[in-house]
Amino acid sequence: MRARLRLAGEEGFGLIELLIAMVVLNIGILALVATFQAGALAIGTSAATSNGTAVADKVMEVYRSMPNAAIYLKNPASGGSDTGGWPNGIPNSTSSWYSAYQGDTAAYNGGAYFDYANPTAGSWVTSSTIGTSFPPIAATNTALVPSSATSIAGNAVQGVTGPDGQSYPVLTYIIAMATSSGRYVKQVVVVVHDPRSTTRTLARESSLFDPAATP
Numbered sequence: 001m002r003a004r005l006r007l008a009g010e011e012g013f014g015l016i017e018l019l020i021a022m023v024v025l026n027i028g029i030l031a032l033v034a035t036f037q038a039g040a041l042a043i044g045t046s047a048a049t050s051n052g053t054a055v056a057d058k059v060m061e062v063y064r065s066m067p068n069a070a071i072y073l074k075n076p077a078s079g080g081s082d083t084g085g086w087p088n089g090i091p092n093s094t095s096s097w098y099s100a101y102q103g104d105t106a107a108y109n110g111g112a113y114f115d116y117a118n119p120t121a122g123s124w125v126t127s128s129t130i131g132t133s134f135p136p137i138a139a140t141n142t143a144l145v146p147s148s149a150t151s152i153a154g155n156a157v158q159g160v161t162g163p164d165g166q167s168y169p170v171l172t173y174i175i176a177m178a179t180s181s182g183r184y185v186k187q188v189v190v191v192v193h194d195p196r197s198t199t200r201t202l203a204r205e206s207s208l209f210d211p212a213a214t215p
Contacts, residue, residue, distance in 0.1 A: 052192040053203040060190055063209065066153065067144045070141060070145045070149075072174060073126050074126070081094045082097070090114045107173040125176055136211050137211045168202070169192070171193070174186060192204075
C-alpha cells in the first residue's frame with residue numbers, strides 16, 4: 001500500500017518542471033545571444049568595408065584633380081625602406097610592406113616589379129619616368145603637383161584617415177598601360193587594407209588617366 005501511495009504521489013514534479021523550463025529558457029537565450037553576436041559582427045564588417053571604400057574614393061579623387069604629368073609614384077634614391085612605419089618609396093625587400101605590395105601582382109598587371117637599380121625600365125610611372133617611352137604620356141613633372149595633394153599623391157604606401165578617424169593602410173600602384181590603339185594611358189590602382197588586420201583587403205579601386213584629358 002505504501003509503495004502504491006508513493007507511485008501515485010506528485011511530490012517533486014514541480015522541481016522537475018522548473019529544471020526543464022530553465023534548460024529550454026537557457027537554450028533560447030543562448031540562441032538569441034548568438035544572433036546578436038552574428039549581427040554585431042556583420043555590422044562591423046560592413047562598416048569597415050564602407051570606410052575602406054570611402055578612403056579609396058578619397059585617394060582616387062586626389063589623382064582625378066591633378067594634371068596627367070603630375071600623377072606618379074615617388075622613387076627617391078634611398079627609397080624603399082621603412083621610415084616611421086611606412087616605406088619612403090615603392091617598398092623594397094627591407095620594408096615590412098614589401099610582401100603585401102609586391103605580392104599583389106594584379107595591381108601592376110603581373111609585369112616586372114619596380115627596380116630601384118634601373119627605375120626608368122618597365123612600365124612603372126615614377127618621378128623619373130621618361131615621357132618618350134610611353135607616347136603620348138608626357139614626362140612626370142613634380143612642379144605640377146598641387147600643394148593640397150602632396151600629403152597623398154606619390155606615396156606607394158601610406159596611412160589615410162577614414163570617416164571613423166582610423167588610419168587605413170593604402171597601397172597605390174601607377175603604371176603605363178597600352179590601349180588597343182597603341183596609345184598609353186596611366187592606370188592608378190588603390191588598395192585599402194583593414195587597419196585591424198592588414199592582410200585583409202577592404203576596397204580596391206582602379207582608374208585610367210588619359211594624357212589627352214584634362215582634370
